[in-house]
Amino acid sequence: MTRSHAVAHVPMPARIPSEAHADEGVRLLWTSGWDSTFQLLRLLLLHRLPVTPYYLEDDTRASTATELDAIARITEALHAQYPHTRALLRPLRRFRVAELEPDAAIAAALRDVRTRMYIGSQYAWLPMFCKQQGVDGIEMSVHVDDKVQALLSSRVVAFEQAGTYRSVRVAPAHAATPEYALFRYFSFPLFSIDKRAMDREARLAGWGPLMEMTWFCHRPLRGKPCGVCAPCVYTIEEGLAWRVPRTRRALSFVYRLFARPLKPPLRVAWTTLRGIRT
Structure with missing residues (x-):
């Protein structure tokens, strides 16, 4: 192919x-x-x-x-x-x-x-x-x-x-x-x-290089994972932080500490506002 x-x-x-x-x-x-x-x-x-x-x-x-x-x-x-x-x-x-x-x-x-x-x-x-x-x-x-x-x-x-x-x-x-x-x-x-279990199984089977070719970030920056989109955050939190560049991991830490906690109440407020307008 x-x-x-x-x-x-x-x-x-x-x-x-x-x-x-x-x-x-x-x-x-x-x-x-x-x-x-x-x-x-x-x-x-x-x-x-x-x-x-x-x-x-x-x-x-x-x-x-x-x-x-x-x-x-x-x-x-x-x-x-x-x-x-x-x-x-x-x-x-x-x-x-x-x-x-x-x-x-x-x-x-x-x-x-x-x-x-x-x-x-x-x-x-x-x-x-x-x-x-x-x-x-x-x-x-x-x-x-x-x-x-x-x-x-x-x-x-x-x-x-x-x-x-x-x-x-x-x-x-x-x-x-x-x-x-x-x-x-x-x-x-x-x-x-x-x-993490997938990572262990893949490496034992010799699939590590193929798995490292995978992609997950929804908003890549200059060809690298952004560190703050949902898949980047989940990748870090679920044990594969090494897949995100070090500088983007630092940015992700700041985002998860300060900005991410605001998303649920903002989402509720937006949903409520839409309901009032309709």
Whole structure:
């Protein structure tokens, strides 16, 4: 797979044909980030399963080009180091968030969840994509220390994926909840592992150089992680601070000490103001 092939844009069809799903193997949301790349390596190198990666392009995210470049570089390195992955790793299926149709039920579910725990807007457009495209069971790399993992921890049931490894998904018993409305389309193979354990497993398996090619920052500055966006903060707090440059770590410390505590009350005030205006 050449770099241009790896990142080719797939125009959003009315619906992905069901026969296309049959040959996709394991479907995985792949952002080039630490968690989804770790799961990709497990699937390709440990379980040797065919994988179709999906990437949803958010036009508001400054890191899109950087993420796609990282996906292309990791793909090329995989093919060079592990030739069998040429057959297993299917072309990236890339879609644009801007092409999704609004969904009132999913938007309402996100608002409901946010009254108890703030989660990002991607947890509206990801299920909208799955619902509108008929995609079910796609893997999302939610892990220990992730807010979504805490949100769903009492609502999941385990199952065996592809007859090979354990995963979990939201149990049908919770079908009446907003959590089910948002996360019913996904499975969570990393639900019981944290970033540090991923790091240990990857290094023991010899995947360290591939993992170091991953990208996570949403607002890169001069090609380096910014230190203050949500993924940078989580990377530092979840034990991988070495991935953020030293000077940006210092900036992140100041941000987390002084600015970050102001975000929840400001968010509540903004939501309240919007409610008054409408």
